[in-house]
Every structure is written in C-alpha cells, then in structure tokens.
Amino acid sequence: MEWKNSLTDLFKIDYPIIQAPMLGVTTPEMTAAASNAGSLGSLALGDLPAEKCIELIKDTKKLTNKPFAVNIFLNKIDAITPKLQADYDRTKSFLKNFTQKSGIEADFPLLSEIKLTDYHDQIEVILKENCRIVSFTFGNLDATSISKLKENNVLLIGTCTSVEEAVVLENSGIDIICVQGIEAGGHRGSFLEETIPQIGGMSLLSQVTETVKTPIIYAGGIYNAKTLLAAQLLGANGFQIGSLFLGSAESALQDFEKQRLRNLKENEIVLTKSFSGRYARGIRNAFIEEVESKEFILPYPYQNKLTAELRKASKLAKNPDFVSIWAGQSITDYSEISAGSLIKNLIEEVEKFSTKQQ
C-alpha cells in the first residue's frame, strides 16, 4: 500500500485517512488524536455560534500542531411564516406530552428564542484562527466565500451524495470532494434533491470518480482494511471514517450511549428526519418511532433546534429513548481505545492485507 498521494500532499499528512467530523461525538481530543496519528482529524463545528467555534479551535490547537480540518453546516434557513409558527407550536406541544410520560422534562424553546448561525460568521472565525482546511455539508459555499477562503489558501472540501452534486462542487472550484455513500452514519449531506433511499457507495463512488477530476474522499461503510482498499479501487484518494470512533476514549458519547452501540443490530440502523428535519442515519429508538408515525417533523434547522433541549435532558437522565445516536451501516466493536490507536491499528491491518494480496 502506497499511502502518499495527491491528498497527503495537499493536506501535508502521512496517511490519507480522515476522521469524520461528528457533531456531538467529536471532541478537540479526538481531532488531535487523529491528526497526531498522521491522519487528518476533523473538528465538527456544525452550526455552533462563532464564540464556541473559536473555543473549540483553540482547544484543538493546544493538543496538536498537525493539520486538521474544521467542518461547518451550510444552513439554508426557511423564513418564519405563520404556518411554520403554527407547526412549531403543534410539534412542541406533542413532544412535551410525549416525553413527559417518560419523566423527561425538557426546556423546549419558543420559536422566537431560537438562535440560528450564519455560516459567514464561522468563516470569519476560520480565517482569523488561520484554519487551513474547511469541510462543509448541506450545500455549496457561495462564490464570495469560496474566493475569500481560496485567497487565504484555505483548502475546501465539499460533500456530495450524487454525481450531480459532485459536478456542482467541481464546477465552483472546490478543491476536494467527499463522496458520501448511503452506508454513512449521521446526516446526509445532500443539497440538490433529498430522496431516500439514496445511492450505495459501490455505484456512487465509481460513478463520481468517472465523472470528475477533483481529488475524492470516500465516506460510508469504511471500518477495516477490505472496505478501505475497496474504496481505493473504486477511485477514492482519501478514506473518511466515523463510526469506528464512536466508542473511542475521546468520544463525547456517554457510557450508556456507548453501551447501546455495543449491542447494535443491523436492522436498528435507520435513516430518519425525526431529530433534525434532515435525513440522518442512526439507531432507532422510541423517539424516532413515535415522531415518524405521527409525522411531527419541522423543516431543518427548526426540528433540530426544537429537539436539542430534549436530547440534552435525555442524556442527563441517561435515557436512550430520546437521544440521537448516529451510526453507519458497518457495525464494529466500537472499541474504547484511543482514536489514535484505532487509526494505527487500521493502518497496520491495511498494510498486512496489501502484502498478502501481492
């Protein structure tokens, strides 16, 4: 296995492995551990406010002087209409009743209290903090932001779930494209059309790499040597891995959540809009079943903001029924060792496997 390629050159790293940004799971410790192991750590900034972004970036820099990526959500925010206000109140009162029965008292906000993040504020932080690599999802950056970031030598990684989206990213000058197969855990990065089921990695990765010239990272189902090398064969230059780190020492998941992962069955891993209003892959629970059957789902990001306090309260109560535990379709043992050791083990496994193949 020849690890050096266009991506290791661009990122200035040893191995073209990317620790996936997972908001609510990734910590500065995880990002730094991944970067210190010679791969690319990713710090999940999601739609966090600028001050929080600064804090997380500073914390990460204290733990590593290696390159790492920061990941942001490009929210397209629906205007607040009377209909949205009515739907919000209806969904809120449904959730209040439903969760109180289980003894969960969440401090659901009023719609007017919800603060949404403008990603341009995050871009200002990224420039100020001199971050060198930015990945993004749920859309494409506007042309002004792309120019500004590129002028400052920031590398841009866009996320696609279709060939059409990959072409949009390439045409707007994005440096690297992350292809997200249907196997991936967490939110679908779709931005042109979001229908389920979406495209499996085998078809999607092969068809994207046949269509665009931009360097490709593949995300979705990679958890061992075989899956990493299959992605390489299909044309990927980089290999993004998330679920493998869910149980790791640096994961922000709580013990009861890590425990839930360890008895996970394949048919419990579902795509759902119930937590955020956008499709995300995670573990089926009482919340998902009830909300989907009653169809109480507001458009993103309102559903996400509404359920945030509920998820927080459920975490505090160590109740797995109302938390969102995202996970991909490849089930592993969700080992508790450090993300750095997990990466080292994977690299060794790949090297052994490649030697055996030759």
Next chain:
Amino acid sequence: MEWKNSLTDLFKIDYPIIQAPMLGVTTPEMTAAASNAGSLGSLALGDLPAEKCIELIKDTKKLTNKPFAVNIFLNKIDAITPKLQADYDRTKSFLKNFTQKSGIEADFPLLSEIKLTDYHDQIEVILKENCRIVSFTFGNLDATSISKLKENNVLLIGTCTSVEEAVVLENSGIDIICVQGIEAGGHRGSFLEETIPQIGGMSLLSQVTETVKTPIIYAGGIYNAKTLLAAQLLGANGFQIGSLFLGSAESALQDFEKQRLRNLKENEIVLTKSFSGRYARGIRNAFIEEVESKEFILPYPYQNKLTAELRKASKLAKNPDFVSIWAGQSITDYSEISAGSLIKNLIEEVEKFSTKQQ
C-alpha cells in the same frame, strides 16, 4: 486476475460472473449467450406456471450445453380475506380510472381469477428437466425441498439483503449465498424484515463475508472492472450483473424501453412497492408517482398480479408511463450488443485493470 475459484469449480464454468435473472428482461437467448461466454447464465422463472417454466428451460437447452441457473420466487401468499377483497376492488377501480385517462385499456382480473404459482410445482419441473443450479429469492426453501434438491445434486443459491438472512441461509445448508446490495436493480430479495433504506454493498458484503463461510455471489452496482474487483476485495467469489444487459441484443425489453434507459438520470432510479407490493428498484414514472402518493398498494403477489395486465397493455401501446423498467444504481450506456460480447468485454477490462494494478 485469477478467475478460477470455488464457484467456477462448483458451477463448472470459466468465469465466476453471473448474468442476473431478470423476469421480463431475461430470455433463453440471453441466458444461453451468458453461459456460452463462459459465465453463468440465469433463466428467470419467477412465479411462472410449471408449463411455461418447462418451455423456457427447453428453449434454453436448445441454445447452450453449458451450465445455467434457473431462478424462482418463493412466494409467501397471504390468504384472501374480506379486507383483501375490498382493498383489491378499491385498488382495481382506482387503477382503471387512472389509466383510462391515458388511453390505456387494461383487462384487470377479478381477484378470484388470479392464479398463483406454488413453487413446489416449479421444483418438480426443475428436477424433471435435470436443472443443476437453482437460485431463489423472497425467502428460504423449506427443509423438504432443500433435501430433495440436494439428493438430486442440485446446487442451491439463496438471496440475502442482511447478515441475519445470510446466516439463516447458511444454517439451512444452502450452497451459495447471493448478497444483494441496495444498489441492485429489480426486486429486493428480503425475507426476514423489509425496511427501507436497506444496506449498501460496501457494508453488507464485508459484514456477510466476515460472518458466514458459504461461497458468496455479490449483486448490486457491478458494471465495470473497478466495481467487480471491489466486490472481490470485499470477499465475493462471484459477481452478479444485471443492468448491464438491459439494453443488450437478447433483452426482452422493447425499443421504447431501451430508449428510456439511455437518457436515465441517477435521481430517477427509485425503490418502489407500487408495481408488485414488494420493494423493487426501477425508473420513476407516472404510475409510481400516482400509486405511491395515493397509497393504493396491495400485498405481494396481489399487487403484482393486478398490475400485470396494465403493464402488458402499456407495453403494447409503447407508453413508458405504466411499465416497470427495473434498473440498478450504476448507470451504464446500456449497450445494444450481445450479452455474450458484454461479458467478454468486461473480462478483458478486468484483466487489463488487474495487470495495471500489479
């Protein structure tokens, strides 16, 4: 590329490539062309009555003396209840109104007129006609049928869409397991639980081959050297290919259907229960959109039988709005050349690719 392996030995063929059985597309000519090219042709018998099965098998034998597989549907047939009768009549009158608007006059049957096939009758045909390889989908054979077929040295190929289903097949002594990734066109072979979206090939194939010892065929997304070799890396011994042959010289699709394939876009390929009552992947059209939005979907096989005459009438009228054109997630050029030439070209491409890799 070393083509010889456990599957080529079992099947007595040169290349572990399997032309997928596609009811309504596969012809004796296609099956024979695939077998004559050194791969394994598959004759789709679906739920056809015994007499029709005999005819197709005899026709195929006239065209090849190489091994080929026959494929049957293991229907689990719901009893006719007053509710089913009412739902059937309601769906039928909806379809009648809907299709008449487009000038399609289908001879929809009464529920009492529907003839269902008992797969045991097909097994009798298979034994009598001395077929050596049987693949099946929508379930597992009963123990008596398995014993009977095995005593007669018939090789059994079961279809799975989850690790759990693979284990069921292995435990009951099925000789070969066909793992169907979410990328695959046509009907999902699920039999334990059918939720969508299901598992992408990257995760599913890797996890099945880690769990069972039975030889594995992979189906779903294979259309070129890269996808075939990726499936091999993930542990597959055989490579089942369907969509590549949709436009071929031996395909039963009509010209207007082949034409529809040639301008196919990725977001037009959907999973739908609208035609048969079971999930199948194919090209979105007016029928799918209307039936899904109105939720007029009877359980399989009743929906399938009800829509059969409609599909026939739509074919005759060369109207793509009411035919089911199944297709997988890997879009190709759906070449018009012979299935045999398509297989030869693929083999050459794989050999070139493998040499380059070394």
